[in-house]
Amino acid sequence: MAGLAVRVCASLALIAMASAIPITKLPMNGTVAVTGYKQGGAMQPPPAAPCTDVHFGSCPVLQASEDSLSVSYKFPAASVKPGSYVSLTACYTNFSTYDRPWRKPNAMDFRKSKDCPYKFATKLPAPSGNATWHVPEKIPDSTIFIRAWLWTEQADGTFKQTNYGRTKGNWQIQKINDIPNSMKGAVVACCLFSPIMVGCLMAYEKYVKKTI
Secondary structure, three states, rough: HHHHHHHHHHHHHHHHHHHHHHHHHHOOEEEEEEEEEOOEEEEEOOOOOOOOOOOOOOOEEEEEOEEEEEEEOOOOOOHHOOOOOEEEEEEHHHHHHHHOOOOOOOEEEEEOOOOOOOOEEEEEEEEEEEEEEEEEOOOOEEEEEEEEEEEOOOOOOOOEEEEEOOOOOOOOEEEOOOOOOHHHHHHHHHHHHHHHHHHHHHHHHHHHHHHO
């Protein structure tokens, strides 16, 4: 019985491995570019040179819940089939996934990757088009890039990713400062008055309490 269970588990593992698709197996022929971005309520042209540094604090800054990116995409016409469409996602750079397993890319099967959680457009026309990513409210301090997927209908009627592309540059996201001003004031007050309170307590213990 134990031998049968082992064979079944091994067979399931082989099936899973056979169905896994590393992203390196897909053609990367898509062109994705930022055509502009809204920062502080004003539209800005894209940087003259893409920011290729993934480290936090190095690239143009977008404020969560306020700013946005305007994105264009294009795939080779030869890769597009009838019914094909495009989806766009914002993905964390390697710097923002390091030591964070809940954001890790899956090298063996890109469909199980966790580094692209912000899907902001789908069913877009192929082979080319435009879309806007409005930076969501709940997003941490991070550096991101935009990835485009080309989806193609299969013989069984399902759609699968068959091509992709990404922006050459990265963008820095600044999260919302969600600490209320009242809490900040309370912390400042505690810092200012704590030494006074301690001094009063010590004086009470040393002089007053002895006379009671």
